[in-house]
Amino acid sequence: QSALTQPASVSGSPGQSITISCTGTSSDVGGYKYVSWYQQHPGKAPKLMIYEVSNRPSGVSNRFSGSKSGNTASLTISGLQAEDEADYYCCSYTRSSTLVVFGGGTKLTVL
């Protein structure tokens, strides 16, 4: 069981918006700004999409946005495209001896 809780799957039609939640505790998501999101296509390495809750790396589409409220972080993808179909993982620093925790991943299906 992963330390951060994500829905197993979400889906949406091209052009729509979806939001993926990531729930932790005050020891990780709620207590620090170090929440990041990764996109992973089958057989590929993860790719950083959002860091420090809401910052986008250079080259990542502005259709991707991040936010946080309390112990829950969220990734929103607007204007869904077929290429967005992938697994998405949240990640946070934690003050426990684990230091870093990941979510279990959410499979995004573009209908």
Place this chain on the structure above:
Amino acid sequence: QVQLQQSGPGLVKPSQTLSLTCAISGDSVSSNSAVWHWIRQSPSRGLEWLGRTYYRSEWYNNYTISVKSRITINPDTSKNQFSLQLNSVTPEDTAVYYCAGGAGWKFDSWGQGTLVTVSS
């Protein structure tokens, strides 16, 4: 643009040592802003951060508690790379292993991944 190239065996026998190397191009392992990590992924455990090394006037390491007694991450400044050693492996250590780099607690660049199977 940082690129990471992993190398190492894909099959390790139980009780032996898993060893992987990550060669860095586009940055320095001794950078005063970068941090270098090892992360693994398996169907049973998902993504799991293992540890990191970084240089801030001296070398530092941090390891996750679940492998702390068995893991070593070492920088190699002469070859601009860093390595992972995981001792006393069991079949539960079977996973795809990734090296990654970034600043702070984000992983900007990733290696291609190495599937390591622990089996006799």
